[in-house]
Amino acid sequence: xxxxxxxxxLKLDPRTKLAILMGTMVFSxxxxxxxxxxxxxxxxxxxxFLEGEGFSAxxxxxxxxxxxxxFNGVTKNINGSAVNMICAAIMVMIKVLCPILMALxxxxxxxxxxDLISAFQKMHLPMTFVIPFIVMIRFMPTVSxxxxxxxxxxxxxxxxxxxxxLLLKPARTIEYILVPLLFSSMSLMEELAxxxxxxxxxxxxxxxxxxxxxxxxxxxxxxxxxxxxxVTSLVKFQ
Numbered sequence: 001x002x003x004x005x006x007x008x009x010l011k012l013d014p015r016t017k018l019a020i021l022m023g024t025m026v027f028s029x030x031x032x033x034x035x036x037x038x039x040x041x042x043x044x045x046x047x048x049f050l051e052g053e054g055f056s057a058x059x060x061x062x063x064x065x066x067x068x069x070x071f072n073g074v075t076k077n078i079n080g081s082a083v084n085m086i087c088a089a090i091m092v093m094i095k096v097l098c099p100i101l102m103a104l105x106x107x108x109x110x111x112x113x114x115d116l117i118s119a120f121q122k123m124h125l126p127m128t129f130v131i132p133f134i135v136m137i138r139f140m141p142t143v144s145x146x147x148x149x150x151x152x153x154x155x156x157x158x159x160x161x162x163x164x165x166l167l168l169k170p171a172r173t174i175e176y177i178l179v180p181l182l183f184s185s186m187s188l189m190e191e192l193a194x195x196x197x198x199x200x201x202x203x204x205x206x207x208x209x210x211x212x213x214x215x216x217x218x219x220x221x222x223x224x225x226x227x228x229x230x231v232t233s234l235v236k237f238q
Contacts, residue, residue: 010050014119024103036233051110064098
């Protein structure tokens with residue numbers, strides 16, 4: 001769920017984090033080198049740490065760095081075999097997703113929902129965009145919680161979700177996961193949409209907000225440094 005850490009050292013505006021997320025997506029889809037990707041992860045990890053998410057910063061930085069180093073080793077040892085090509089393709093997809101997931105964690109873990117709505121109002125975005133976006137952002141962590149509940153329910157019934165069952169009984173295992181997850185997701189989407197409507201997000205009147213969001217010097221400095229790095233790396237390492 002979108003939240004904000006009270007121990008935050010650097011409190012960025014939601015629009016700054018959204019710009020960082022968009023920039024990271026462009027960077028990950030166009031970047032082909034490992035070194036700029038590691039630098040990007042270092043910057044995102046530093047921002048996560050300064051936003052009060054030290055554990056998340058260490059976790060994401062460690063996982064993404066290991067993935068990128070494995071990707072570098074796999075791509076250097078491709079000998080043209082089908083297995084190596086498949087492994088390389090999988091690692092490329094994971095390499096692309098790592099910085100994006102890290103930027104998404106920065107956006108979702110350190111932003112209050114009220115601040116995000118207030119920022120969207122200042123951007124004069126239509127509610128036809130705001131409501132689906134808010135529901136989507138709230139939907140992802142809620143599905144993660146539902147997934148944990150489904151795994152626990154499977155264990156209570158003697159069904160363990162692991163690599164062995166996935167390989168030996170793939171259809172049965174996926175059925176046990178997807179069917180309850182799909183029904184749960186449909187219910188969650190309806191509840192989140194109803195909650196947004198109950199709070200008057202679809203009203204055409206201007207909404208008031210307890211929190212005040214404002215772009216400050218630190219926001220412009222972070223945007224300048226981060227987006228400047230992205231542009232420089234895309235130009236230099238292509």
